[in-house]
Amino acid sequence: MTILWAEQALLADGWAKNVAITLQGDKIANIAVGAAPQGQRVGVLLPAPSNLHSHAFQRAMAGLTERRGPNPRDSFWTWRQLMYRFLDRLTPEDVQAIAAFVQMEMAEAGYAAVAEFHYLHHGPGGTPYANLAEMAARVAAAAEQTGLGLTLLPVLYEFGGCDGRSLGPGQNRFGNTPDEFALLMQGAEAALATLPTDTVLGVAPHSLRAVSVDGLGFAASLRPNAPIHMHLAEQVAEVDELLAHRGARPTEWLLANAQVDARWCLIHCTQMEPHETSGLAASGAVAGLCPITESSLGDGIFDGVSYAAQGGRWGIGSDSNIRIALSEELRTLDYSQRLRDRSRAALASADKSTGRVLFETAARGGAQAAGRDAGVIAVGKLADLVALNSTGPDMAGHQGDTTLDAYIFAGDDRMVSDLWSAGRHLVTGGRHHAHDAITAGYTATVTKLRAL
Structure with missing residues (x-):
C-alpha cells in the first residue's frame, strides 16, 4: 500500500x-x-494520459528526414520512402532497444501507457522470423524493462493500395494474409503473457488503402472486445484514392460500412468534411491526434473546435516519435486551431480553461483508446x-x-x-x-x- x-x-x-x-x-x-x-x-x-499512437522504431529516424528531396514540394509520401529505406536495417535487437528508449521518454514526459501501432513484423525482404511474433515480443520485452503500460496493436497490412496491388519493396516487412495474421496474433498474446495485468492486446487494420473489405472485418473479429485502431483520412492523396476505388471519402466510407463505436480509435482524421466530423463525433470513437507528427508531415489540421462542440472524444499520440513531449502535443493542437480560425482559447469551455480541457480530454480519450480503466483520478481506477x-x-x-x-x-x-x-x-x-x-x-x- x-x-x-x-x-x-x-x-x-x-x-x-x-x-x-x-x-x-x-x-x-x-x-x-x-x-x-x-x-x-x-x-x-x-491523471496520467495514455499515448494512443506510436511507431516506436521511427524514433531512431529523428533528424534524418529534414533535407528536401528531388521534388521541390516534399510531402508525406517522400518521407515515407525514406522511412522504408531506414527500416530495412532494423534487427529485432535494434527494435527492442529503440522501443525501450521511446517508452522511457514517454514516462518522463508524463504518459502512463502507450498504444503501440506495431507493423514491423518480418525480416528484411519480408522473410518471416521463425516466431511470427518475434518483433511483437521485442516490444513486450521493452515494456517489461520500462514498466510502462502497454496496449499492443499488431497491424494487418495486406496491399500496397486500394487497387489491391502487391506490397512494394519497402512494405514487405509489414505484410500478412489474414491467416498469417491470426497466427501472429496468437504469438503476440503469448509474448504479453508475462507482463502485468493492465497489459492489453488489441488489433490494427492499417488503413483503408492497405486492407481489403474482408480483411477489415476479419481483423475486427479477432479481438471483438478489444481496442481497434486504424489510420484514417490523413492525406489528400489517400482521400482521392479511396474516392476513385470505393466512391466515398475515408471517414464517410468507414462510418457507413463498419460498426464504429467506442472501441475504435481513428488516427489523424485531418482530411474530413463537416458531415464526416459530425458522424465521427456521434460514433463514440476516439480521434487519435498526433499534432507534432501531423505538423512535421504537413498532414493538415484536425477540426477540433467543431468536433469538440459535438461531443467528440479525442486523445494524443506521438506517432513518428520525432519528439516525445506531452505538453507540446497539447499546445500544438490548440495553436493549430487558433491559427486556422484566427481566434484565442479555441478549445476552452465556459467553465474550464484551455489547459484543463486539453488535459482532461486527452486523459479520458487516451484511456478509452488504450482499453485502460483509467483517465481520471477516482477510486477503483488504475x-x-x-x-x-x-x-x-x-x-x-x-x-x-x-x-x-x-x-x-x-x-x-x-x-x-x-x-x-x-x-x-x-x-x-x-x-x-x-x-x-x-x-x-x-x-x-x-x-x-x-x-x-
Whole structure:
C-alpha cells in the first residue's frame, strides 16, 4: 500500500486541495480530501494520459528526414520512402532497444501507457522470423524493462493500395494474409503473457488503402472486445484514392460500412468534411491526434473546435516519435486551431480553461483508446498518475485550471516530477529508474544504424 499526498489534485469531479490518495496494487483504493500531509508528497497530481499512437522504431529516424528531396514540394509520401529505406536495417535487437528508449521518454514526459501501432513484423525482404511474433515480443520485452503500460496493436497490412496491388519493396516487412495474421496474433498474446495485468492486446487494420473489405472485418473479429485502431483520412492523396476505388471519402466510407463505436480509435482524421466530423463525433470513437507528427508531415489540421462542440472524444499520440513531449502535443493542437480560425482559447469551455480541457480530454480519450480503466483520478481506477513540480517560477501562485495553463503554454515536460503506471512508480525527480541503462543501449543502437 502506498499513500500519495498532493497540495492539489485534479479528481474526476474537479480540483481538490490537500488530497491523500491510497494506492493498493495497481488501483486507487481511497481518496481523502483535506487530509494532513502524509506519505509521499507532491505538488500537483493529475491523471496520467495514455499515448494512443506510436511507431516506436521511427524514433531512431529523428533528424534524418529534414533535407528536401528531388521534388521541390516534399510531402508525406517522400518521407515515407525514406522511412522504408531506414527500416530495412532494423534487427529485432535494434527494435527492442529503440522501443525501450521511446517508452522511457514517454514516462518522463508524463504518459502512463502507450498504444503501440506495431507493423514491423518480418525480416528484411519480408522473410518471416521463425516466431511470427518475434518483433511483437521485442516490444513486450521493452515494456517489461520500462514498466510502462502497454496496449499492443499488431497491424494487418495486406496491399500496397486500394487497387489491391502487391506490397512494394519497402512494405514487405509489414505484410500478412489474414491467416498469417491470426497466427501472429496468437504469438503476440503469448509474448504479453508475462507482463502485468493492465497489459492489453488489441488489433490494427492499417488503413483503408492497405486492407481489403474482408480483411477489415476479419481483423475486427479477432479481438471483438478489444481496442481497434486504424489510420484514417490523413492525406489528400489517400482521400482521392479511396474516392476513385470505393466512391466515398475515408471517414464517410468507414462510418457507413463498419460498426464504429467506442472501441475504435481513428488516427489523424485531418482530411474530413463537416458531415464526416459530425458522424465521427456521434460514433463514440476516439480521434487519435498526433499534432507534432501531423505538423512535421504537413498532414493538415484536425477540426477540433467543431468536433469538440459535438461531443467528440479525442486523445494524443506521438506517432513518428520525432519528439516525445506531452505538453507540446497539447499546445500544438490548440495553436493549430487558433491559427486556422484566427481566434484565442479555441478549445476552452465556459467553465474550464484551455489547459484543463486539453488535459482532461486527452486523459479520458487516451484511456478509452488504450482499453485502460483509467483517465481520471477516482477510486477503483488504475493508478495512472503524473505529478508536476509546483515550486518553479512558472507555477508559483497558480491554483486549479491556471496550473494546467502554465504547464502547457509556459512550461514543458521538465515540470514532470513523478509518474506512476498502474501503481508502478517509474519516474522520480523527472528521471526514469532505468534511464542510464536504457539510454546507453539506445545510443549504441543508433550509432550503429547511422553508420550504415
